[in-house]
Amino acid sequence: MTKPTHIDQMNGRTRGAFLDDLRPYPEEIQFVLNRMNGMSFWAWSLWRAPEGADLLDSIPFSDEYMQCVGTADACAIGVRYLDPDGTAHQYAVGRPGDQSGEPTEVIYYDDGRHSVTVYPHEVFTADEAAVVFYAYFLTDQVPQPYQLRELDLSWLTAASDEGAD
Structure with missing residues (x-):
C-alpha cells in the first residue's frame, strides 16, 4: 500500500482516504465504479488531498474534484x-460528439429521486468512466480526447440568493 494522496466520497456523505490496500488504484477505481447501482450507491467523487494532509487525522473537502x-x-x-x-x-465530461440541441439522455440516481440530462456521448459505463477517473487521479485533469461542456450553475446562485431574503 502506498501513502494515500486522494480522498473519495460515496453518495455525497461517506468520505475517506482512497486506498490501494486491496488492489492497485486503476483496479480499485474500476471496482468501485462497477458497484454503482443507482439506489444504495449512486454517486462517487474523487479529489487530491492537500499536500502534507494527515488523512488519519482529518478528511478535508476540496473545491476541485x-x-x-x-x-x-x-x-x-x-x-x-x-x-x-x-x-x-463545473463541466460535464464526454467523448467528442455533437452538442447541438438539448441533451436527451436522462441518468437517474438516488433511487430515481434525482436525475441529470446529458448528451449521448456523455454517458459512460463504469469501465469507460474508470479510464477517465484514473487519468484524473494521476494528473488532476481530464485526458484527451475527452471534451468538457461547461454547465450553467447560475440557478444555484439565484436559489441561494432567494433564500437570503
Whole structure:
C-alpha cells in the first residue's frame, strides 16, 4: 500500500482516504465504479488531498474534484475546476460528439429521486468512466480526447440568493 494522496466520497456523505490496500488504484477505481447501482450507491467523487494532509487525522473537502452519478451501466461524469481567482467552473465530461440541441439522455440516481440530462456521448459505463477517473487521479485533469461542456450553475446562485431574503 502506498501513502494515500486522494480522498473519495460515496453518495455525497461517506468520505475517506482512497486506498490501494486491496488492489492497485486503476483496479480499485474500476471496482468501485462497477458497484454503482443507482439506489444504495449512486454517486462517487474523487479529489487530491492537500499536500502534507494527515488523512488519519482529518478528511478535508476540496473545491476541485471529479464525480459521477448513475449506475455501472450508465453514468454521467462531472469535473469541477477553479480559476486562479477562485471562480468555480463545473463541466460535464464526454467523448467528442455533437452538442447541438438539448441533451436527451436522462441518468437517474438516488433511487430515481434525482436525475441529470446529458448528451449521448456523455454517458459512460463504469469501465469507460474508470479510464477517465484514473487519468484524473494521476494528473488532476481530464485526458484527451475527452471534451468538457461547461454547465450553467447560475440557478444555484439565484436559489441561494432567494433564500437570503
